[in-house]
Amino acid sequence: MAKKKTKFTCNSCGYESAKWMGRCPGCGQWNTMMEEVEVIVKGPRGAFQHSNATLQKAVPIMSVETEEESRIITEMTELNRVLGGGIVAGSLVLIGGDPGIGKSTLLLQVSALLSNRGQRVLYISGEESIRQTKLRAERLGVKSQELYIYSETNLEFLNQTIDEVQPKFVVVDSIQTVHHPEVTSAPGSVSQVRECTAELMRIAKTKNIAIFLVGHVTKEGQIAGPRLLEHMVDTVLYFEGERHHNHRILRSQKNRFGSTNEIAIFEMLQAGLKEVLNPSELFLQERSQGVAGSTIVASMEGTRPILVEIQSLITPTSFNYPKRMATGVDQNRVQLLMAVLEKRMGMMLQAQDAYIKVAGGVKLDEPAIDLAVLTSIVSSFKDQAVRATDCFIGEVGLTGEVRRVSRIEQRVQEAAKLGFQRAFIPASNIGGWDFPSGIQVVGVETIGDSLRLCFNEL
Structure with missing residues (x-):
């Protein structure tokens, strides 16, 4: 006999409680606890019943035969790199991003490329009708008999x-709109997202179908729903970008079949997304040469080196406490580097406002950018430009x-x-x-050696 139990679940982090609370103890968010009805079905002896439960036996690890995962290589080389070499059959891929960033456009283009190669693709849209999806496909120039579209939640x-069409690839746009008929909570709730993802994962593994899920993100930039969602899927991709820039970045946060922190660069055009095969040229094409405060760093994004410009503006402050603002780099690390300059180089930056920015909307979080950020700050503080053909690579310590x-x-x-003539690197890397x-x-x-060579003994 089924017993009903009421519980309260946080829509942000999935924290469960027996009573309602205004603030979630798990994530600290307010008014995110939603009431749900949990149905528990017990067997004759009180054991939980599982419809698809099968008894598995433990086997020695040396007796397990393995083979490399079969991959489908798409015509998008950038997407292949992020996925680790191609789409793995039977994998479950989650793609998150801000509204209007281009998630549906990307997946519709990928579906068209796969269907043009004879692969049957089923595109399921829970947010748009079939007519709306067709209009988007016409704008992108999609014409294929092997691409099926379906509007259902x-x-x-x-x-x-899926059983009728028998596709090799399935796109679900989006997972927050799909609902399980046996779960009583509303679509998009923690229980619905968890159960629907578990069922789609079972379909992907048992039928060897690669499934792409589109996930909405919260205002903090995290995929909406419980954190369990990201643990269940095989790959988690984030589609990033700014509305004021045409380029988009597809970043890998988790990948069971390849390396993480890989990125793919796309440019949003009228006819859809276009791959950027040389992102360094894209980020440096609008660089102003001969201007103080501008330096170039060679940063690694996964296995790909990318040259980006770091800009600094150091000006006298008019407040009791100087401002410290950073875009694209960690603000705490900027404050640390400025403290190193004050202590080790004797530069009085206490009365200076500091504004640091990575041009192009890129986010850098590796320590190898320290020397470039520090040189950019000194360049703006001294109002002397570095050579346009210099680049800086290195981590800076507190001493x-x-x-x-x-x-x-x-x-x-x-x-x-890219034509740079001089690279400043750590001596230990020589x-x-x-x-x-x-x-x-x-x-x-x-840093004293670097600054003396860079600014000609100034």
Whole structure:
């Protein structure tokens, strides 16, 4: 006999409680606890019944036969890189992003590319009608007989349609609109998202179908629903970008079949998304040369080196406490680097406002950008520009030393390919590899050595 139990679940983090609370103890958000009815079905002896439960036996690990996952290589080389080499059959991929950023456009273009190669694709839209999806496809120039579109939110009907169409790939746009008929809570709730994702994962694994899920994000930029959702899927991708910039960044946060922190760069055009095969040229094409406060850093995004511009503006403050603002880099790290400059180089920055920005809307979070940020601050403070053909790579310690970074050879090769003539790198990274032709590699041990060479003994 089924017993009904009432519980309260946080829509933000999935925290469960027996009573309602104004503030969630799990994430600290207000007014996110929603009432849900949980149905528990017990067997004759009080054991829970599972419809698809099968007894599995433990086997020795050495007796398990393995083989490399079969992948479908798409015509989007950027997407292949982020996914680890292609789409894995039977995988469950979650794509999140802000509203209007281009998630549906990206997946519809991928569906068209796959269907043009003879792969049957089912595009399920829970937010748009079939006519709206067709209009979007016409704008993108999608013409394929193997691409099927379906507008439905009932998970039971979705499962029946998948059995009828027999696709190799399925797109669900979005997971927050799909509802399980046996779950009493509203679509988009924690219980609905959890149960629907679990059912879609079962479909992907048992029928060997690659399924892409579109997920809404909260105002904090996290995928809406319980954190369990990101743990259940095989791959989590975030589609990022700013409305005032045409480029979009597809970033891998989790990937069971490849490396994480890989990124793909796209440019949003009238006819859809276009791949950017050389993102360094995109981020440097509007750089102003000969201006104080501008430096170039070779940053690693996954396995790809990218050259971006870091800009600083140091001005005298008119307040009791100077302002410290940073866009694209960690503000606390900027304050740390400014403290190192004050202590080790004697620069009085206490009465200066500091504004730091990574041009192009890119976010950098690795320590190898320290030397470039520090040089940019000094350049603006002294009002003297660095050479336009210099780039800076290195981590800066609290004692002013420049520390070793990873993948230094790839970073310098990318700088040489784009015409840079001098690269400042940690002295500990010198040796063990061949320098590219056309670029001078300068090894520095401290920030004082780097600044004296960069600013001609100033």
